[in-house]
């Protein structure tokens with residue numbers, strides 16, 4: 001609905017007629033956001049603020065002009081005079097409309113620039129005394145030249161704009177005044193509000209024309225470029241259309257020659273036969289036949305043809321039929337597990353139990369196994385052995401970094417480049433729907449914004465639902481109930497709760513040096529000999545060399561790097577054999593530095609802990625346990641505690657607790673209590689790039705600080721773990737098995753650990769028990785007695 005000014009006024013009630021009249025040189029001001037009105041230009045303005053509505057209504061009523069001033073900050077809801085630019089445009093209100101939704105619209109026509117001199121009070125809207133600024137009209141030859149140039153530029157820019165109305169060009173061509181031309185061109189250019197305001201504020205006509213001319217030149221450049229890009233895109237499109245056309249013509253020629261039809265008909269017949277043979281369930285076969293009929297009707301040149309064809313290929317190639325299953329032979333399974341893996345007795349026992357349950361109830365709901373452990377401990381190869389023992393196909397599907405539900409469940413076919421998700425892809429790769437499918441890194445399954453992959457995974461693993469698993473691409477159900485799912489993870493706690501509940505967790509904590517030695521001797525060396533084309537009788541790898549590779553060249557929970565280093569050594573031998581060296585090549589420990597370089601992990605512990613203030617702690621990490629050093633130093637100062645080495649909040653608190661405890665025990669330890677106030681203590685945990693957290697280094701922190709303050713170094717054969725309380729009790733911590741394995745790897749022989757962790761060492765390997773002396777801690781005093789050298793460092797030196 002459009003109303004004229006009088007009606008508009010009736011619509012929005014005026015602010016009152018009994019207002020004092022405005023002084024002659026004053027006008028009502030309407031502040032606007034992010035827009036600039038130029039003289040000579042007509043613009044619509046929507047007004048919402050009460051003050052502005054009152055100003056507009058008063059102007060209409062009194063038949064006076066208004067002043068349009070832009071706010072300095074467009075975001076400001078209730079600007080004050082100080083928040084407005086000083087220079088604006090006096091305008092006539094040519095129309096005032098109140099829309100049915102209650103909004104007020106003005107159409108204003110710019111008349112002349114003005115400068116606000118003073119704001120006045122006494123009206124329910126802004127009123128300012130103003131000074132009008134008219135353009136000077138002298139026309140020097142210079143101004144004339146600029147004028148002509150600007151006119152030419154403005155016309156060129158408008159001609160390049162695809163949607164510019166022709167009246168605009170006429171308007172530009174008919175303007176006679178240089179200042180007005182610059183204003184008009186600036187009004188039509190799509191400039192930032194601040195840029196427009198700057199031009200409005202440029203009173204000098206020559207300078208104004210120069211500014212606008214510069215902006216126009218840039219604009220013309222951009223428009224020309226965009227036109228060029230448009231032309232190129234169109235050419236590319238034409239090319240594609242041409243290709244489609246050619247294809248159609250080719251199909252027509254083939255039809256004429258009776259070729260195309262024949263090959264297409266043959267294709268369709270072959271697909272039809274393949275559908276009949278695929279053993280699809282009825283619903284799937286119906287769908288496949290429907291798609292086949294569609295394909296028959298489609299021209300081969302259409303892009304849909306290729307898509308439908310690919311879809312049919314997927315349906316045909318999926319293993320719908322259940323292969324014949326041989327019953328599991330438990331004795332044989334045991335043999336296979338032993339053949340493929342050294343040690344892991346308890347785990348093999350659980351796998352045999354799992355297979356026995358499968359054997360007794362082949363269609364039953366067997367639990368889903370989840371192998372949790374650091375890399376290279378044999379999770380994948382255990383899965384392969386299970387497949388071998390069950391006489392099934394094996395396939396791995398990686399879930400690490402999957403954030404999108406579609407990666408599991410596929411994209412709908414309408415999506416360009418759609419494919420089935422990785423479960424169905426895995427099934428096709430395995431070629432059997434009763435395969436053993438290993439879902440790797442289930443702990444790294446993300447939850448993203450594109451649907452929840454975890455929910456999709458739950459459905460895949462749920463025996464109640466997975467018989468009718470629906471992949472978005474296939475759009476027909478696929479029976480996953482016969483798939484034997486096995487999952488793997490590095491970190492137990494990162495597996496989403498609901499998924500964890502579905503699975504039976506089997507933890508592999510890593511191997512001791514002796515276990516690694518046996519694995520290498522029996523499996524890895526043989527495998528690497530074969531991989532590098534070397535015969536067993538050509539190389540003799542000494543036991544000592546193997547032990548050195550384990551102890552000095554690798555430090556890992558699993559055996560992956562060990563296998564790699566063995567590979568390097570054997571390749572070295574392979575080169576010598578290839579060069580014609582005769583006789584078996586013997587490799588001893590002494591040869592290793594020449595082949596592998598200097599040892600990577602020397603006895604770091606003894607080196608580091610030789611000075612007071614350093615203690616060896618034990619940490620748990622997702623890739624197994626590791627040792628870490630806590631280093632404390634003291635400088636003259638005033639009692640500050642400095643912590644470095646990327647310590648997490650809990651670990652920082654743990655240092656503070658250790659220090660408080662030490663202050664408390666200062667007397668007992670013979671430390672002068674005053675020394676704390678006179679020194680700054682710096683605690684650093686090296687390997688700064690790795691963030692560290694958790695309370696389990698409490699004992700090590702306390703011992704490091706005690707060692708520092710008593711000047712007694714910590715025994716280099718000892719590592720420790722445990723949380724401490726402020727009262728000096730040692731509290732239990734997690735990851736004991738991994739930590740002990742790490743201690744053994746690092747050559748530690750004594751480990752101090754919380755007495756309340758005794759239950760955690762039940763299934764520690766014989767060998768680790770033999771290597772490590774375990775010292776159980778109830779309170780920190782036990783730790784002090786066991787860890788510190790008896791004599792102060794100075795005295796022993």
Ligand SMILES: Nc1ncnc2c1ncn2[C@@H]1O[C@H](COP(=O)(O)OP(=O)(O)OP(=O)(O)O)[C@@H](O)[C@H]1O
Nearest residue numbers: 340341342374375376377378379380381519523559
């Ligand atoms: N107990 C063992 N006996 C024999 N070989 C082993 C044993 N444990 C691991 N291996 C061998 O070590 C190599 C690495 O193991 P595998 O790839 O199964 O580790 P993984 O735990 O699956 O690691 P990731 O999590 O990185 O995939 C394999 O060649 C495997 O056969």
